[in-house]
Amino acid sequence: xxxxxxxxxMNNSRRTATNYFVSGLSVLATILVxxxxxxxxxxxxxxxxxxxxxxxxxxxxxxxxxxxxxxANSIVGSGIILALxxxxxxxxxxxxxxxxxxxxxxxxxxxxxxxxxxxxxGVPSIVMGISVFTLLVKGRHFSALAGGVALAIMMIPxxxxxxxxMLATVPHAIREAALGLGVPKWRTAISVxxxxxxxxxxxxxxxxxxxxxxxxxxxxxxxxxxQFWSLKLNExxxxxxxxxxxxxxxxxxxxxxxxxAGSLVLIVMIMVSVTLVRIFANRGVLKGGS
Amino acid sequence: xxxxxxxxxxxxxxxxALAVVDTSPSPVRDFLSKRGSGRIADNSFxxxxxxxxxxxxxxxxxxxxxLVLHSRPSLVQFGWKFFTRSAWDPVSGDFGALxxxxxxxxxxxxxxxxxxxLALGVAVFLTELCPRxxxxxxxxxxxxxxxIPSVVYGLWAVFVLVPLMRDPVGPFLVKxxxxxxxxxxxxxxxxxxxxxxxxxxxxxxxxxxxxxDIMTAVPNxxxxxxxxxxATRWEMIRIxxxxxxxxxxxxxxxxxxxxxxxETMAVTMVIGNHADxxxxxxxxxxxxxxxxxxxxxxxTSDIYLSALIEIGLxxxxxxxxxxxxxxxxxxxxxxxxxxxxx
Numbered sequence: 302x303x304x305x306x307x308x309x310x311m312n313n314s315r316r317t318a319t320n321y322f323v324s325g326l327s328v329l330a331t332i333l334v335x336x337x338x339x340x341x342x343x344x345x346x347x348x349x350x351x352x353x354x355x356x357x358x359x360x361x362x363x364x365x366x367x368x369x370x371x372x373a374n375s376i377v378g379s380g381i382i383l384a385l386x387x388x389x390x391x392x393x394x395x396x397x398x399x400x401x402x403x404x405x406x407x408x409x410x411x412x413x414x415x416x417x418x419x420x421x422x423g424v425p426s427i428v429m430g431i432s433v434f435t436l437l438v439k440g441r442h443f444s445a446l447a448g449g450v451a452l453a454i455m456m457i458p459x460x461x462x463x464x465x466x467m468l469a470t471v472p473h474a475i476r477e478a479a480l481g482l483g484v485p486k487w488r489t490a491i492s493v494x495x496x497x498x499x500x501x502x503x504x505x506x507x508x509x510x511x512x513x514x515x516x517x518x519x520x521x522x523x524x525x526x527x528q529f530w531s532l533k534l535n536e537x538x539x540x541x542x543x544x545x546x547x548x549x550x551x552x553x554x555x556x557x558x559x560x561x562a563g564s565l566v567l568i569v570m571i572m573v574s575v576t577l578v579r580i581f582a583n584r585g586v587l588k589g590g591s
Numbered sequence: 592x593x594x595x596x597x598x599x600x601x602x603x604x605x606x607x608a609l610a611v612v613d614t615s616p617s618p619v620r621d622f623l624s625k626r627g628s629g630r631i632a633d634n635s636f637x638x639x640x641x642x643x644x645x646x647x648x649x650x651x652x653x654x655x656x657x658l659v660l661h662s663r664p665s666l667v668q669f670g671w672k673f674f675t676r677s678a679w680d681p682v683s684g685d686f687g688a689l690x691x692x693x694x695x696x697x698x699x700x701x702x703x704x705x706x707x708x709l710a711l712g713v714a715v716f717l718t719e720l721c722p723r724x725x726x727x728x729x730x731x732x733x734x735x736x737x738x739i740p741s742v743v744y745g746l747w748a749v750f751v752l753v754p755l756m757r758d759p760v761g762p763f764l765v766k767x768x769x770x771x772x773x774x775x776x777x778x779x780x781x782x783x784x785x786x787x788x789x790x791x792x793x794x795x796x797x798x799x800x801x802x803x804d805i806m807t808a809v810p811n812x813x814x815x816x817x818x819x820x821x822a823t824r825w826e827m828i829r830i831x832x833x834x835x836x837x838x839x840x841x842x843x844x845x846x847x848x849x850x851x852x853x854e855t856m857a858v859t860m861v862i863g864n865h866a867d868x869x870x871x872x873x874x875x876x877x878x879x880x881x882x883x884x885x886x887x888x889x890x891t892s893d894i895y896l897s898a899l900i901e902i903g904l905x906x907x908x909x910x911x912x913x914x915x916x917x918x919x920x921x922x923x924x925x926x927x928x929x930x931x932x933x
Contacts, residue, residue: 319825324720324825330710331712332714338733344751364841390758397640400640404640405644405858412645417651425880425907431903435658461644485632487637488632515742522887575735580873
């Protein structure tokens with residue numbers, strides 16, 4: 302065997318070894334990533350399920366030192382804040398997405414909006430919190446409305462981008478068919494494009510909803526939290542993530558227990574919406590519409 | 592009535608079928624006769640959509656404007672030195688943001704060091720190595736990690752990660768890596784290192800799912816070409832996939848960095864909340880975001896509040912710049928022309 306063949310053969314076995322080594326590292330990385338997820342989910346179910354009871358869903362928090370109590374006011378409060386946020390964020394987000402996809406194709410202005418939306422998506426939620434605080438809360442008082450505004454601002458960019466992407470998948474032939482029949486452009490956008498893309502747009506709205514449902518930082522200085530029942534929009538209101546935060550950093554075991562239970566409820570709510578989203582997404586954009 | 596159909600059962604009308612079509616109101620005729628008003632409706636609809644699109648600009652400008660306006664007392668009093676001074680004394684009204692800048696940079700960079708290799712490993716595994724039936728469940732699991740709220744990560748870190756850091760992990764690090772000097776001082780379980788670990792867990796799914804998308808966008812012909820030259824699978828990944836998608840991967844890492852810089856709740860809960868620049872990774876610290884979360888509601892004096900708002904302004908500007916660069920990089924790969932081979 303001459304020198305060249307031998308060195309090639311050695312080289313080949315080195316290359317094969319590197320191949321296996323790197324593949325192994327990649328598998329190892331995946332396992333390492335799955336471990337914390339499984340650990341977090343395990344602890345949530347283990348600690349949360351043992352603390353869940355009927356009172357959790359029906360009672361407001363008990364005074365310090367007393368056992369029992371629940372987070373009913375926080376669940377309802379979160380619902381109110383999220384409903385406010387959706388009422389403000391979803392129409393604006395969808396409308397902006399319709400503009401980008403139906404009216405702004407190829408315009409530099411639309412590219413700028415698209416880019417700004419992507420950048421706004423990355424702005425830390427605490428910054429939204431203090432901005433809304435200085436606008437709506439400073440000099441007045443904490444309110445459910447301010448919390449809703451802060452979350453709506455966070456929903457808009459996500460919804461805009463998904464709406465635009467979903468509308469872009471609607472074939473032009475469908476729009477042309479409608480326009481060819483003399484249907485006005487606005488009617489085409491609403492009854493043809495939006496309707497066809499509706500499963501995807503609903504997906505986007507639910508993803509945005511799921512994302513802000515767990516947000517705590519923007520609510521710290523806007524909705525503020527409340528230990529008591531309050532349904533008024535201009536007063537401090539309880540929210541599930543806020544209550545989890547307050548209980549987690551408190552020194553009481555009873556409150557820690559409630560924090561785990563609250564986290565489990567929050568996660569289940571978010572996961573249900575994410576799973577629904579996946580079912581919608583798997584049905585495809587065009588199958589579900591009209 | 593369907594006069595177009597020749598064998599329609601309704602023959603009660605004595606007139607020929609064509610005459611009926613001419614006079615009856617039809618939807619198409621309606622649309623055609625209303626075209627004049629359609630133009631006004633079209634324009635106003637487009638205007639409403641345009642206003643909503645502009646609202647995204649308005650939000651960014653509004654956040655910037657309101658933060659500048661309310662941080663003015665602090666901007667006037669401390670000027671640029673605000674970002675280079677390490678004093679943080681609410682009682683005497685003396686403020687500098689250096690400890691928080693340090694805390695933010697230290698935790699974010701440490702988190703990136705931990706998360707990036709793992710995220711790349713996961714992305715390579717999912718796009719190139721994973722058996723097809725496993726692909727969907729694993730990517731679903733990593734996406735679930737992204738859906739868990741920050742406060743739940745914080746709760747888990749407080750009750751699981753912090754005790755772990757206090758007992759087996761901390762002393763082990765002191766024994767093995769104590770000579771570096773990074774692990775000196777008392778170990779409370781909370782501090783820079785714990786915050787970095789939880790940050791790493793949180794930004795991992797973002798980086799890995801973006802990297803996966805970018806690597807999927809590499810055309811298969813690239814892979815086939817490299818394999819045809821006799822490359823092993825790893826060489827194919829390195830030359831055919833990673834090299835082509837490197838700009839996008841750097842963009843994905845920067846998006847992860849942007850998230851890490853602004854992450855608030857989980858970090859606030861485990862970083863120890865202490866305005867000092869510690870030399871040890873065990874030392875309690877504070878980040879730009881966590882100092883706002885921790886102290887904003889206690890800020891009584893105007894100058895204290897405006898100093899905190901100025902920190903928010905700094906955080907806003909830094910994350911905007913980081914995100915803008917990152918987006919441009921990701922766009923360059925996924926939207927632009929196919930990546931070139933160098």
